[in-house]
Amino acid sequence: MTASEDGTTILFAELGARWRAVAYGPLLCLLVLILELVTAAQVHWFALIFCAALIAGFVVLQVIAGQRHVSVELTPVALREGTETLPLASIDAVLPERDEDSRDDEDWESARSLGELSGVPRRRAGIGLRLVGGELVQAWAKDHRGLRAALTAALGETDKVTRTEETEDSENGADR
Template identity: 75%
Template sequence: MTAATVLFAEPGARWRVVSYGPILCLAILVLEFVTGSSVHWFALLFCSALIAGFVALQVFAGKRHVSVELTPATLRSGTESLPLTSIAQVLPERDEQSFDDELWESARALGELTGVPRRRTGIGLRLADATLVQAWAKDHQALRAALTAAVRRGENGADG
């Protein structure tokens, strides 16, 4: 397995959403043309460009700050990369029946955001220096499985 092999990835955002606003404006333009009412060329073109511009900024930020990638050597969460060799343990999932929070739930989230991004779920990690951090993903179960397997492979490779 090479370092370029991707074991898990979430893009954070997709560029296709930039087209949704202009497509809606085009549909309104066609509707105005078909119904014979006055066609608002400039307003629809302006709104289309404005919407696409704002959404493009959001997609750029999402791709930079909310994307996740796991390779056999590193875990990248947003802008922060963590070597897998520095991960001692992937901690168990939160017990939904318990009223008490797990210690890792208040740990620092990886990346430069202040916490786990919206619509993502944290995964507790114990690092080699005994500190706790949170990795995160939308599909947290798939990331947990891939991360657990990658950390185990690294431990077995270090022993052998």
């Protein structure tokens, strides 16, 4: 568990993309430059610098988009999937994993995916959630088992807090 910038505890987090990816294109161009210098071939200074800057610029855009739309963060009060934040109080249950031996799809596999994307992002697996109103949705993560465990634990803690508050209210006579 770590703490976010605003002080809330983060139970689970996945970045959508990493900044180190920006360096891959320029490093490849640097390697080509070194090869051209070593082999005494014509050195394409302008082309290599231009390509390094162009590749880095495009990857910066992809990293920003990945961190905005494909990141996951679970706190004790909310689950954020991309740009959508779902309060834990609105989650009724975490549904079981898909049975790999079954030929039938689970109902939650055709449900709406959380976030503003049209479906579960590539290289991520869906997790079925039943909301308080009965609606089914899909949460998603690369480490879907880790998110499932953290989400189940967080919902268990939320239930304990709710039960404790209800008990205190009834003991204080608030329900009379």
